[in-house]
Amino acid sequence: MPNCSFEVKNASSVDELMTILGAHAKHAHNIEKIPPDVVEKVKKAIKP
């Protein structure tokens, strides 16, 4: 999210991360669906 410093740590998978991020987006930003570009950033941020 632009201007958002929210970070998900300790997520073990993309699915888990998306769940956490989705809940945050909804509550903090009133966003029902996370934009695709943000999803891509999130996926790249995960290092196996």
Ligand SMILES: [Zn+2]
């Ligand atoms: Zn946020």
